[in-house]
Amino acid sequence: MTDTALRPFEIALPIPVRTYDIDFAGIVSNIVYIRWLEDLRLAMLDAYFPLQTQVTDGIGPVLVSTQIEYKRPIRLFDKVIGRMWVSELGTTRCNLQAEFAANDVITTTAAQVTVFINTHTMRPVPIPAHLREQYQRMSGE
Incomplete structure (x- = not known):
């Protein structure tokens, strides 16, 4: 496993492999990893910045990019464990x-870039101050 000393906002979830996740080659289909990443991202947000708070504040995160490196099928x-953190x-x-x-x-590593947007204007907004403060405490910055 990777060194976990400084992983701000880290969450870990057991990931069930479903029969419908398997492709014709008998391995998890590449597209399934995108869904698993979304499950991790939503769990992390729920733990640190719940949806109700986002709606009340009129902001929300959107994905800018996703990169995945498949090392092993x-x-x-x-038995799969997924982990996500803010780097x-x-x-x-x-x-x-x-x-993952x-x-x-x-078996798999991934990187995603997100931005927070104003849900009315759909324009980027600064990262919420309380998240920035938590990140600084967690990362030692």
Whole structure:
């Protein structure tokens, strides 16, 4: 596993591999990882910045990019754990890192970039101050 010493906002979830996640080659389909990343991202947001608060504040996160590196296949009965954390927090951008491990071996790594937007204007807004303060405490910056 990767060093977890400074992983702000980290969450870890067991990821069930469903029969419908498997492609014709008998492995988890590449597109399934996108759904799993979304599950992780939503769980992280729920833990630190719940949807109700976002709606009340009139802001929300949107994805700018997703990159995935598939190192090893995941199969139907593998025990999968997904992890996601914030690797960098800019003024308006938030860089996320994620990994999936099957049977204690990292199989997949991913990076996502998000921005917060004003839900009325659909324009980027600064990262909320309370998230920035939490990030600074967690990362030691």
